[in-house]
Structures are given as C-alpha cells and as structure tokens.
Amino acid sequence: MMVCMVKEALMKKTWLFLAAVSVLPFCNSNFSIGFKTDLFTGLKVSYKGLSVEESYLAVNQEKLKNNEVDMGAKVFLYLREVQGFVEKEGRVYPGASMTVTGPGGEMVIDKKDLYAQFDGTGVSPTDAKYLSVALLVGDPMEGGKTYVWKTRIWDKNGKGQITTDVKIKIK
Secondary structure (H helix, E strand, C coil): CHHHHHHHHHHHHHHHHHHHHHHHHHHCCCCCEEEEECCCCCCEEEEEECECCEEEEEECCEECCCCEECCCCEEEEEEECCECCCCECCEECEEEEEEEECCCCCEEEEECCCCHHHCCCCECCCHHHEEEEEEECCCCCCCCCEEEEEEEEEECCCCCEEEEEEEEEEC
C-alpha cells in the first residue's frame, strides 16, 4: 500500500514537471536554445536566448569546405538570420568577443568587445540579423599549427548569446 502511494506521488510530480516543461517554450517568445556543428569545418555553434539560422566560415566570400587556411588569410565567421535581441527604441545592442589559443593553450588573441563602437547608437534589428567576425591569420600564428578560435555574440540588453568554437589549421 505504501509503495503504491509513493509511486502515485512520484507520477504526479513527474506529470507536473512535464507539464511545466511543455508550457515553458510558450511563456517567452524569445526563448531559444540550440547547438549546430558544421561537419566540413568543425565549426560548433551554440545559442541560448538568441537564435541563428545559418553559420559558416568563409575566405574571399567563399564558404570553407574544411578548416585549413593560408597564412595571411582573413577568415570570416558569418551568422545569418540572428533573432532574439531585446529592442530599445527601435535599436538593438549586440556585443562580440573572440579569443584564439595556440597549440599549447597559450592566448594568442583576446578581444573583449569587437562591437563596442555601436554602444551609443545600437544597430537596426534588420542589420543585427546578419553578423560577422573576422580573424586575420598572421603573426604570432605559425604555419603547420592548429589554433582554437572562439567567439561570443551577446545581447547587451538581454541575456541571449551565441558562442562558437572551431579549430583552424594554418597551412
């Protein structure tokens, strides 16, 4: 009898939990969470509070088919159809940072806020749908080595963020 009562109580709690989880996505229209990996380049993208439809790496306007780049190349990370920024007076305020670490884990690049120039004015929500970050492959990086490039895009008026992580092999 006691086992049945405990089992029944657990089932009620489970159903309440499932009901709460089922309703959660409808409570906030900006709620999004996800993870994507590009099988060709190894680019990993995760997002929470913001969403991104498409993400890819490119050099000279061409999507990369692997993670190998030449010394001196300018590699772009493109994020397309970004949604979820909190609007204030018709403007949104994205932030962007990036780090590059070497084969031994040493910090090669550490940029805290690449979009700081927009702090005063913000950008239109339409412009914020198409974001990019560029990495110029050069000194102190060395050919024949692999580096880890990480970026973080965040909403300065909200809690949403997009993070990326990719290994870049220098030819």
